[in-house]
Amino acid sequence: MPTYQYRCEKCGEMIEHTEHLAEHETAHPPCPKCGSEKVQHTPTPFVAKTPRKS
Structure with a gap:
């Protein structure tokens, strides 16, 4: 399950x-x-890892 930031x-x-x-x-x-109860979802930065080298 994903983790979200608020x-x-x-x-x-x-x-x-x-x-x-x-x-x-x-x-x-x-x-x-x-x-x-007044919380706002904040976008979470992420880095996608792939098997390929850039």
Whole structure:
């Protein structure tokens, strides 16, 4: 399952949450620091590894 990053709008805490792809549209994990439900998904940068050399 992929890990998504969220940012709390109330306190600014960054949250990592593991969820199934089907859950991602409806998931809004509460902030563990302040308990706020107002969290925004933040895009996560990634690097794709391939067997080929560039």
